[in-house]
Amino acid sequence: MAMSNIKTRILVFVVFFELVAYSTIQLFNHYIYKNELLQLNNQAIEQTFAASMAKINSLTRLMERNVTDLAIAGENLFLLKKQQKLAMAVLEARVEEILVSNFNSFPEAIGGGIWYEPYVLDKAVRYFGPYAYQGRLKVEFSWQLNTPEYDYHHQDWYILASQQNWGRQQQGAKPLFWTPPYYDDVGTDSLMMTVDAVMYDGEYKEIGLATVDWSLKELTGFLESVRVSANSFPFFIHVPSGQFLSYPKDPGLVMQSARQFSWGQQVLDNELDGQFSILENFLIDKLLYNIYFYRTQDGFIFGSLTPVSDMEQEVNSITTVTLLAGTAIGAGFIIIMIILIRFLFSPFDKVLGLIKQSITHKSDGERVVIKPIHYGQKNEFTPIIKALDDVYHQVTAYMSEIVESNEQLSRSKKEVYQLNEALEDKVNIRTQQLAAKTEEALQSLAQLKSTQQQLIEQEKHASLGRLVAGVAHEINTPLGIAVTSASNIEEGIRQAYHDLEAGKLSKSDFALSKRLLAENATLLLANLTRASNLIANFKQVAADQASDEFCCFNLESYINKIISSLSPKIKHSRHNIRFECSNSDLEICSIPGVLVQIITNIVDNALEHAFSGEQAGNIAVNAGETGDNIILQITDDGIGMSAETVALIFDPFFTTSRKSGSCGLGMHIVYNLITQQLKGRIECRSAPGQGSSFLICLPKNRGSLHSRPG
Template identity: 30%
Template sequence: MSGREHVSITGRALWLITPFISLAIITGVLVMFEYFRSTTKEMHLEQIEFYVKERIARERILFQQAENHLAKIQDKFIQRFNSLEAVDYEKRFSALMQKETDGTWRNSERFADLNEYSGNFIDDDSPVTSDLKKKMVIFSELTNQYGPAWHGQYHNLFIIGQENYMSVFWPEVHWARFADTSLDLTRQQNYFHGPESDSPPALTADESGQSLWTDVYFDNVSRKWLISNIAPLYLNQQQIGTVGHDLYLNELFQRTLNDNYPGAFNFVFTRQGRVIVHPDLMERLFLREGQLTVQDAGFPLLTEAYQRSLSGNLWQAYESADEEYFLVMSHLAEPDWFFVSAYPRQAITDLALNKSRVVLFMGLCLLLIMLSIVYWVMKYYVATPLQQFIWAAHSVAEGDRNVWLDDSRRDELGQLASSFLNMQKAIRSHTSRLTCEIYEKNDAQKKLQQANDELELRVQQRTASLEQANQKLSLTLEQLKEAQGQLVEAEKMSSLGGLVAGVAHEINTPIGICLTAASGIQDDLVKLKARYQAGQMSENDFTGFLVMADEAMSILISNNRRASQLIQSFKQVAVDQSSEECRRFILKAYIEEVLFSLRPRLKRTRHQVALSCEESIEMESYPGALSQVLTNLVMNSLLHGFEDIEQGLIQIDVVQQDQSLILTYRDNGAGMDEQGLQKIFEPFYTTRRGNGGSGLGAHLIYNLVTQKLRGSIHCTSAKGQGVCFVLRLPSCLTGDVHP
């Protein structure tokens, strides 16, 4: 068996199936989550709307009953005022009221228990007339009769007269007992003012006589937060006072803050934009005595709800701008308030998620059940038969050719078993055939090995022959290189020999002249000496001899100097050409010496040499190599360029560029074609093979320039247009040692 880790096909099938089933379950859970979230949202929104409607209806009952109570008090007052006689109300007033030391009228001792009776108060500045007494008696009777009956729902019942007097049933707060004489009841928030009153607009009503609700205010006597429902009290179509209920807001606050829909919170504000109740603003409301505006509160949900209330739509169910809350807003008509219930979106998501967890748990259980079923089916119908195939394959691999498998199954595994048995038969047949082929192959390999051995022997013999031939070729190449060197040296010596012959010929002329002049002087001296010895020498003879001797000496001196110059130039050029010394020299002077040494060859022709070079240019290099280069260039022009030209011109120009010298050599000779230009620097290439040309002159020039002088040379030419050599040479080779 191989070293690979064994992997069960059943486990692999489960591994492949599990992600798909899991994906299906997760998709189902996500769909169910979205369904639960949608249905939960609809359900809770419906319940919140129902809650708000029910809550508004319940709150309105209290406000509507208060308005009905005030209307009833109005009717009862008119009835009693019209039926009460003067004797009755005078007697009742005397029993009810007594004048205090501060000038005010308050309850007598008989009615001093304000927990049982209503409190009555008449200001010290109010004129106590019969009409006032009658009204005071009726006010007290009405508050005593209806105040206790309504006290379970409303904290008090009060009636205020226009002449600054009042009757109030308020057992918890004995307001009338502590009322100050400076108090003007008609200027308080809980007094109803007609349209012509100069009171604040919020407390002014029209002539319809309908009740209204005041803003939230803090009562300094009761020390509580209140809201008052007040209505005008009319008599003979004239307002004589105000009747009203006071409601504690604490209970409203508690109901709004605590009696809410599960998970939601409530808040209330007025149409004028004042906050009544908000769970996060109660402390600020108390600090501002109920005068906190929506704008000052700075809560986005509150601000958004207030903006929506301005649209005139009194019932709205909407989603907040930040999509974090679902809100239902309704109008509480009597006090003109807006009640809002806000339910967080996250709560709906959490509820849907909790329901989805149940579905997810059921899906996981279903996944485990399905995987168990798949595992059992795969193991029984697939894994076990495959184990038999594995055993059969191992047996065949170990050499057993008689393995049996059940091929009676009518499925893919049965077909596989049948194919395996057929393969086993084919293997037996192929094995016998391969045995024969292996025998034949071994025999062929032996023959091939024998042929390879013979071939290797032949290769070794041929290799030895090639090595001998290579040795002979190497020896021949060395001999050719040596011969080439000898030819190059011969070319140098030939050039030097020509120079020597020319200089020798040039020196013969001044030396011959000197010899002739010396012979003439000697002959004249012999003649003069004979005349002197004979005593025949005259002054003219002596003077003539002196003149002739002076002329002869001048000739001797000038020709000796000329010979000396020739010898000196030849000596310097010859020494430089045979020397390997690197030295500093004036370039123009040295080129002139080289050209002077070539005068014997140039004098025989009409050719001219022109030199252009600054006097100050110096060069530190190998002058011998430079001399050989110039000599060969001039000789090439004389031998090849000017072969058919009587009067040619050679132009040599030298310029300095930075640390290099550019030497341009050109003539107006015959020039070369393209083929000759490409081969000019090749060794042994010459156009005068049968006329004494060696083909090494240009090759020697190239080697001297590029190797000895460390420069470069470039040639341009065209047939009939002469030749031009451009040499770029370093002006200083200090420290260089060149072979």
């Protein structure tokens, strides 16, 4: 009965515990796990929108840069014509060559032209508007729009600039105007937009426009293929006009106002440029929708109408499977526990019966007869049965055991004496062997330290090599512009001198030459200054990285230099890096070269491993102070790491990308530099899908140092 009570209590406890645990898991699943899955879905949608908006922004910037180049070419042709260096026939040939060459190298645009004001090129020429467009096999050149019938001076896309004072209020190299979307009624009949760039003469007077036409067919086709769920549909809105450029749910609404819908009104009234926004639980056609959208700085909104049921369907399916699986597991666990308890307690019942049978009482009731227990099985109870049998013989064997123990003790003393004599010889031998092993260990340690230092130096030189390549590539752009500006200055001086010698230099030509020389000189100085700053920063960072000397320096200024030296590598990737310091006057006395290598290795590690596919990532560097320590935190929003990877990240030769050539020493070297040379601490925090963060604590003062300017 007692055994049955124990089994019953154990079974009741197991069932109760299983029910409580299962209920807790289900509560967590419905109220926490569900929200986490919805949040992950929103993050995935945001990444999808970010990639789509990057394509839109890239295309608009490409159009603006191309039309600016055409405007500059048109101004140069005007100046050459006014200086009587080009005849009209030569000018027509040159403008054809410029337009055909431009659109051969620019297939993203369907065409464009250079359009001059009436009579600015010649008093007999009212219309001068050459146009090039993408033909079926090649770029075609045409004068068909250069007619009084078309009268381009009064077209909407042309008068857009004159109605706004030719863009003189705009900031930038060239005033730019985007027309509202319209259907091309001349050639393609497709939905398109035109970007205009104003052309000026030497006296900053407007002389015409350069234009590039952009067909929205390819872009809207791409955006219409972006689906965030099975039943969602995208939309594309032009903000200034408030019109739909794409609306697959009802194509008839294209070029109609989005404000006819209440949700369209709210989307257009949202003025957060460059940010991902959500309108949740919006009732459309008796169905709840979440509206995800992204607004660019160029006046476009790309979004998606997604049924809330689509977003919750996946989560509900997962929670349903979890519920069914948990129920099955719980029921199976209870059945298994019932069978297991019956199986585990069956030997107890058998042993208890044998013990009861081994103890009998004589008929007189004064004696108890104990018989040996015969237990044929070998399990956990075998020692217990044997111990009970031994109890029967303990009393009679007690004295004999004492005598035997005394004899054994005497023999043991003799053996101990003999062992003590041999022990001294063994100690001497072991001492000599230990000395030899110690010497070998010291030699191995010295060799290990030497190898470690070589690895650090190799990584330092490799990092410096990557830095040199990036800075060289970055310096190439300002130096190229500087060479071009210098060439323009030389040509301008030579031309002015030639006109002066020939007696053809008028006051207006001299003023024009002076303005062009001043502009090119300013451009030359700005780009040489930019190149000089890049070289100075690189020189300081490279010199520090090659040196292990201590010094005092301003932390914010120095890290800015390091990030500046890394900017070429960041600039040519999809990622961004930013730096913030809580105190601009924060001073640290340490080894600047080591700090360069630490930040460079961690940023390189993030660029190599943290981001996957087309993900555009962000790296944040934050610096602050607490007491006598500097706190440096480097964080990315990449794919994150598992707990196993975080535990091994500072181990030598550990890498998750060995197939791509990684040797696994970068983060190990960072750990040694921080803990050994700078006497600091580093900690890595990460989780899958939540990015990674490296928290570095360094002392403000390390040794006796000298100061230098930040």
